[in-house]
Amino acid sequence: MSILNVLKKEKIMAMIRGLSPATTDQTLDALANGGIRFIEVTTNTDGAYALVSRWRTAYSDDLYIGIGTVLDVNMAKQAIDAGAQFLVSPNMDAEVIAYGIRHQIDVYPGVMTPTEIVKASKAGAKAVKVFPMGSLGGASYLKEIRAPLDQIPMIASGSVGLHNIREVIAAGACAVGMGGHLVNKQWIEAGNYAAMTKLASECVSLVKE
Template sequence: MDILDALRKEKIMAMIRGLQPDDSDRVIDALVRGGIRFIEVTTNTEGVYTLVSRWRKEYGNDVVIGVGTVLDVEMAKKAVDAGAQFLVSPNLDEEVIEYGARQLVDVYPGVMTPTEMVKAVKAGAKAVKVFPMGSLGGASYLREVRAPLDRIPMIASGSVGLHNIREVIDAGAFAVGMGGNLVNKKWIEEGNYAAITELARACVIAITG
């Protein structure tokens, strides 16, 4: 499977962060029911590597599983050993990108500036995560930075939700990363996983409609 091509098609990468394993299991099930096929589970989620290994077996090729908040090569190694199909970072770490390239695992580093974007691609990143989108100015920032850098696939992350997902895609985002605006912790506390499924479905329709 070409992970980047698959992400180009799916457009939405849902992030699971800081949950207990049982809740993480219920959330991924809710997301998949809603049509989400790309899941990023972060390193500050309890049992992250065990979850990745188990989900890879349970979901097979139906879902693409990656690890987020990968801050150094040691984390990257643990994630790859667990079966992660891609790695995501909030920052630009060239050693992590180079390690991923050697392992044939895509790394999507967090970047803010044009300089960081070009540096990431030169280090071997196939796409970059523009983060934090909300603080940077949202779709308008993305549109402006893509004018000279339109060959770099950009994943918009931070403050992306149903209310602006279409606007962000139209501004040139290759895909979007969605955390709390999709994986609503209040709903999780209430056990309302059906609401997450419904929101996931609405986001998929907003992307494809």
């Protein structure tokens, strides 16, 4: 099964961004204990590439670990060398997509408009990340652009949380990217990882219904 097909089944990709090195392992464990299997670590997280290398070894086939905020080919190279299983970008860069294709690694580029969605698909992206979802209008926007472009898998990212995850999936998202609405920095600072595990479990249960 391709990694995209697994993502379509799991539905949720959790994003770890800008956490201190002391909290990243506990955050990952909290998410995994809640049933999250896809983790995106952004390049503006301290030691992102080293984290991915270590987690790929530690978690083997239990989790899928990718790198986000991949802005150019140099970042893509470092991410793939570190063992990233997929790449995520906030923008659409044809060179990054092509690099991923050459190395048989999925790239999910960030897009906003129908034009960008089609360009990314033609460049070889197996799925696109519709971002920022909340600012674009949420589920209603996704539903409208999915009508003529339903052949292109879309991952909804930005302002997706427990409050709207079912609505976004119902609008046609093949999966969702979840940042602060799941990886809650206040809980992390307070050491309340149990709350994150509980929330993750609730989100997983919702999308599996």
